[in-house]
Amino acid sequence: MGRKYKIFKKPETHDPYLIAAWPGIGNIGLLAVNYLKNGLGAEEFGEIEPWHFFFPKTISTEKGILQGMDFPASKFYYKKAERDLIIFLGEAQPGEEDVIYEIANSVLDVAEEFGCKRVYTAGAAVAPIHHTVKPRVWAVPNKKSLLEEVKGYRNTIVMSDLGEREGRGNITGLNGVLLGVARKRNLEGICLLGEIPMYIAHFPGPYTIMYPKASQSVLEALGYGLRIRIDTGDIKALADSVERKVEALYGSLPSEIREELDKLKHVGYVQPTEPGPITEEEKEKILKEVEEFFKKGEKYD
Amino acid sequence: MIEEASRPGSPFLIVGWSPDGGEVGWRVLDYLNKHLSARELNEIEPLGFFSLGGVQVKNNIIHFPQSKFYFVEGKNLIFFKSSQPGSKGYEFLNRVLDVARRFNVQGVYTIGGLVSMMAHTEERRMTAVFNNPELKKSLAAYDLEMDLDYQGAPSMSGFLLWAARNRNIAAVSCWVNIPFYFAEGVDPKADKTVLSLLNRRFALNMDLRELDQAIEKQDEEMLRIRENNLEVDRYITKLERNWGLTQEEAGKLVQEISKFVT
Numbered sequence: 001m002g003r004k005y006k007i008f009k010k011p012e013t014h015d016p017y018l019i020a021a022w023p024g025i026g027n028i029g030l031l032a033v034n035y036l037k038n039g040l041g042a043e044e045f046g047e048i049e050p051w052h053f054f055f056p057k058t059i060s061t062e063k064g065i066l067q068g069m070d071f072p073a074s075k076f077y078y079k080k081a082e083r084d085l086i087i088f089l090g091e092a093q094p095g096e097e098d099v100i101y102e103i104a105n106s107v108l109d110v111a112e113e114f115g116c117k118r119v120y121t122a123g124a125a126v127a128p129i130h131h132t133v134k135p136r137v138w139a140v141p142n143k144k145s146l147l148e149e150v151k152g153y154r155n156t157i158v159m160s161d162l163g164e165r166e167g168r169g170n171i172t173g174l175n176g177v178l179l180g181v182a183r184k185r186n187l188e189g190i191c192l193l194g195e196i197p198m199y200i201a202h203f204p205g206p207y208t209i210m211y212p213k214a215s216q217s218v219l220e221a222l223g224y225g226l227r228i229r230i231d232t233g234d235i236k237a238l239a240d241s242v243e244r245k246v247e248a249l250y251g252s253l254p255s256e257i258r259e260e261l262d263k264l265k266h267v268g269y270v271q272p273t274e275p276g277p278i279t280e281e282e283k284e285k286i287l288k289e290v291e292e293f294f295k296k297g298e299k300y301d
Numbered sequence: 302m303i304e305e306a307s308r309p310g311s312p313f314l315i316v317g318w319s320p321d322g323g324e325v326g327w328r329v330l331d332y333l334n335k336h337l338s339a340r341e342l343n344e345i346e347p348l349g350f351f352s353l354g355g356v357q358v359k360n361n362i363i364h365f366p367q368s369k370f371y372f373v374e375g376k377n378l379i380f381f382k383s384s385q386p387g388s389k390g391y392e393f394l395n396r397v398l399d400v401a402r403r404f405n406v407q408g409v410y411t412i413g414g415l416v417s418m419m420a421h422t423e424e425r426r427m428t429a430v431f432n433n434p435e436l437k438k439s440l441a442a443y444d445l446e447m448d449l450d451y452q453g454a455p456s457m458s459g460f461l462l463w464a465a466r467n468r469n470i471a472a473v474s475c476w477v478n479i480p481f482y483f484a485e486g487v488d489p490k491a492d493k494t495v496l497s498l499l500n501r502r503f504a505l506n507m508d509l510r511e512l513d514q515a516i517e518k519q520d521e522e523m524l525r526i527r528e529n530n531l532e533v534d535r536y537i538t539k540l541e542r543n544w545g546l547t548q549e550e551a552g553k554l555v556q557e558i559s560k561f562v563t
Contacts, residue, residue: 051391056463059455064447066432069455069463096388098349 004053005106007046007076011114016084017226018111019120022093022174025201026211028194029122029175030089032218035235037087042077048106050074053094074103076110083226086111093173100174104181111187118188120225122218123175124211125193126201130264131246135195135214137221138162140171142179142189150190153221190225194218199261200246209246213239312377313503314401314409318385318457322414323479323488329412329495330371330382336507339371339380343400350386350393368393370400378503379404385457394457394464401470408436409465409472411458412495414488417478418551420540421523425494428476430459432466436473443498445475480540481551482558489515526561533557 021033036042050071060067072092079085088107094100111119125138136157139150151158159169170176171191179189194214203209216235223230250258315333317326333339345368347353357364368383379400386393401409415428428446431437437447458474465472475498477491493512500507527534536546536554546554 051464052389055390056455056460058452059459059463060452061430061449064430064437064449065434066430066459066462066466069460099388 003106003109004102005046005048005076005110007110007113009045011043011045011078011080013078013080013084013086013114013116016078016086016111016114016116017118017120018086018088018107018116019122019222019226020088020090020107020174020178021122022090024093024173024175025124025126026194026196026209026214028124028196028211028214028218029192031210031212031235032122032194032215032222033087034089035215035219036222036230037077037079037089039230040079040081040085042079042085042087044075044077046076046110048074048090048103053099053103054092078114082228085226086114086116090174100177101181104174104178107178108181108185108187112185116187118190119178119182120222121175121178121189121191122222123171123173123191123193124196124201124214126198127195128264129195129197130261131197131200131213131243131250132265135211135217137217138169138191138193138195139221140169140179140191140193142183142191146188146190150225152224153192154224155217156192156221192218192221192225197264209242212242215239310377311405311407312372312379314379314381314397314404314406315499316381316383316397316409316411316458316461318383318411318413320385322416322484323486323491325414325477325479325488325491325495326412327382328487328492329499330380332492332496332512333373333378333380333499333505333507334371334382337373337376337378337505339373339378342370342372342379344369345383345393345396347384350388351384352387376503376505379406390457390460391464394461395468397461398465398468398470401465402468406470409461409470410499411461411472411474413456413458413474413476414479414484414491415476416481416484418540418545419478419480420537421480421483421488421490421519422537422541423480425477425479425488425491427494427498428478429473430462430476431471431473432462433471436471440473440502443502445498482555485555485559487519489519522561526558530557 019033019036021029023030050073054072056069056071058070072090074090075088077087077089079087094103108119129135134155136155137153139153139156139158141147141150147158150156171193175191179191182189194217196211196214200209200211212235216232216239219230219232219235253261315330317330319327321327347366347368351366366384369381371380371382372378381397426446427444428449429440430449440447462472462474475495477494479488479491489512493509493516496507496509496512499505500509527537533554536550539546
């Protein structure tokens with residue numbers, strides 16, 4: 001397997017951490033890590049050669065001559081800070097398992113080339129919560145020795161806190177595979193998943209939205225883990241703006257669906273609060289009703 | 302495998318993909334294979350490039366991805382007839398270009414159908430996109446639209462042009478326009494337009510009368526449909542007058558024609 005990445009410059013890094021994100025539900029991880037990159041003023045230093053993994057997005061021709069092709073970008077950035085950071089942002093996730101594995105290995109090849117020993121990924125956790133509730137962050141390490149550390153992060157829970165899950169779960173795509181491959185290479189890895197209300201995660205096509213409220217939670221947890229201060233003012237403003245749109249959409253739902261969804265305001269994982277969390281059966285029913293509502297295109301415009 | 306003695310010297314490579322508008326690429330290659338008595342040369346194994354969790358069934362028949370090279374003795378031509386890979390496109394295209402390199406190919410020609418808002422009674426036109434200005438110059442005498450300015454969704458042929466340019470292999474993608482209501486069926490006029498170009502470009506001297514018969518048969522069939530279905534006739538007339546169709550009208554036309562034309 002040949003090298004499928006390019007390094008434009010070789011930053012001097014000391015014991016850096018890698019933070020990686022790709023598009024996903026609500027773009028929670030991508031928003032958070034991109035915000036971090038911009039906030040820190042991280043500099044680009046390399047990229048995965050995307051043509052090995054992705055079909056091009058666009059082609060351009062001029063006077064009948066091929067000019068170029070655009071591919072989904074997969075870029076590396078670095079920032080020297082209290083903790084040196086390497087940031088990876090991918091514009092797309094491949095669909096095929098072997099390609100996912102190959103990209104994960106390429107990202108970690110670069111990370112290890114710069115002496116990285118720890119990796120963070122960020123994404124979404126679809127949860128039975130209400131959009132007015134502050135999303136928590138599910139922290140999933142790839143080694144038992146990291147468990148106590150992540151429990152100390154701000155506003156985080158671990159899988160075993162999620163009642164019926166008994167510490168089990170599944171992290172799809174590169175957020176999970178990267179940390180699996182990291183474990184194989186004996187690198188520390190922690191996945192931070194910001195909660196997104198299940199009904200928002202299941203909004204159909206045209207109503208799909210990003211969910212910066214969860215990105216903010218992820219950033220707060222990440223800042224704690226990295227021991228760096230992140231000003232979350234701008235992402236909070238974005239989250240407030242999206243919340244107003246969600247409120248408008250919520251208000252247009254039929255009252256019986258809203259009443260069902262309102263129950264989610266009282267859901268707590270560790271200690272259920274009255275009137276009690278919704279059942280799996282109710283969850284299915286709500287999702288079906290929300291989906292039906294959007295299919296009909298009632299009220300909302 | 303091809304015997305060393307009968308290897309073509311600096312041949313041209315002609316490529317056709319499926320799926321394709323009107324399946325022009327494969328139909329043209331099938332015609333070439335049959336009329337030039339092409340021989341199978343090699344193939345690319347599907348593993349890693351195609352989803353192999355099952356097989357597709359179309360028109361009651363099991364389909365399986367295929368990616369085969371053929372060559373024509375004495376004509377300096379290699380053909381590549383392939384399904385479009387679903388995964389690792391760049392690696393796949395480089396396998397194709399490895400073969401091109403191995404045989405010291407002079408140039409790559411891809412053939413494809415360009416689904417267009419046009420009437421079947423109109424003349425088929427061909428558009429070409431090049432990865433190399435010299436190749437463009439060399440085809441200036443042919444009846445090709447050669448000055449396309451375009452930015453948008455790419456095709457597998459466009460990706461091949463780009464990959465070929467990275468390896469300094471000259472390539473051109475040739476597109477023939479196809480009435481949108483023939484996109485899922487066949488368009489012998491489009492096939493003939495492409496084959497006429499290849500006939501001339503590579504001095505193939507192929508007899509295309511078989512296609513004339515197919516064109517005549519399809520024209521008669523379309524005439525009959527228009528006589529029996531005034532809505533179809535009205536839509537096609539609008540296309541002939543360049544008035545265009547709404548999305549709904551275009552959908553209806555496709556639906557009606559698909560009942561008769563396969």
